[in-house]
Amino acid sequence: MRARHRPGGPRDTIARWIALTTLMAMLTALAFNALFVQLAGVWAKPPLSESGLVERIASITNMIEAAEPTQRSRLAEVASNPVLSVTWHNRRQDISVPVTDDPEFRTDSGGLRQLLKSPNGHIEAYQPSDWPGPNGQYALLIQLADDSWLMFSSASRSWGLDEGPRNLIVIGLVLLSTILVALIATRRLARPLQQFALGARRFGVDFRAPPIEPIGPHEIRQAILAFNAMQAQLQHFIKDRTQMLAAISHDxxxxxxxxxxxxxxxxxxxxxxxxxxxxxxxxxxxxxxxxxxRDDARLEEATSFDLAELLQTLIDDYRDQSIDIAFSGPSRLVYFGRPLGLKRVMSNLLENAIKYGSEPAIELVADSERVKICVLDRGPGIPVEWHEQVFEPFFRMESSRNRTTGGVGLGLSAARAIVLEHGGEMRLHNRDGGGLRVCVLLPVQRI
Missing domain, CATH: 1.10.12 (Lyase 2-enoyl-coa Hydratase; Chain  A, domain 2)
Incomplete structure (x- = not known):
């Protein structure tokens, strides 16, 4: 749906879209995090140091150690819950745990020893992989001051990821939400900009191109409207100039x-x-x-055509006149432009190459950015200081290209005008060993 500015409502501007994009990215990140907490279960819980489990174990241990031995079993039973089971044992031998090489609890990341009143007691820790069979569990054994033992066990992991992996997951969710929102929001800004660029390129190829539809945020619409106004003024100027000069010439x-x-x-x-x-x-x-x-070629619509085939047609026409023109290039090349205008350009250049030189030839080279057509001959060439003057209307050289050999000096002017209307350029180069190379450089239009 195309957003348009409504009087009295919030203006659809780029600044507004940037603010909305930032807000949407933050809200989406929070939504992803909430979804992660709901679906990931215990893996989404805070790390052991932040879960409060260590403090709870330390409190239960200190409480039971302070009680009479006759009351410890009862207190352990009361302190148990479905997640954490607590049992008191008078001797270490009464506890059934797997035999491991070193069960001593060495990685005290939660600060358990500092929370115990008698921190010098022995602590052993076991995980499900230490137990034989599929019924492994987490177990923590703590030795009390009177050499009795407390066993804390849990059938499943009751704490979440460590701080490092958990932060990576949160950062990943934030990046994912930001990318999703950015793709959606920037599409709203990129589409009118792409259409603006496409319209500008079309106007460079065809000065009668239709105006660009003003869509998008306020700033982009204003830029499109300004471009459309400039395009209309240029079209009006070209039309009036052509009519005026044609009328003067006619009169x-x-x-x-x-x-x-x-x-x-x-x-x-x-x-x-x-x-x-x-x-x-x-x-x-x-x-x-x-x-x-009154050149009809300048009024034709731009279309896709086979440029290589057009050049081959010109070569065949000259071959019928017993004039051989060498060709170098691909056998097929689709180009978007005005075929009649480009045919007139190449005909003019070939006529000059045949009239003022010998061994005429055409070279066609193309890549993803531009098309290059060169017309070559062997002749006197053109002095470097005249390479720009020959494009001026009615300019003629008095030696090799004089009035008696034909032309009034509008051929190259007309040819370059057509090339410029395609957004290209025309360059002259003198060849080593004599002769001239005239190159037409045309941009590839992605229409």
Missing amino acids: LRTPLTRMRLRGEFIEDHEQQQRLFHDVDEMQAMINSALDFF
């Missing part, structure tokens, strides 16, 4: 036509040809600008 055709008609009346043939040449050049630039601004 320029009329005065150019009049100039050509008036040029027919110029008697000087040389001046007339110069005028016609300038008019034709301006007309070509206007037509190229119109094609650029």
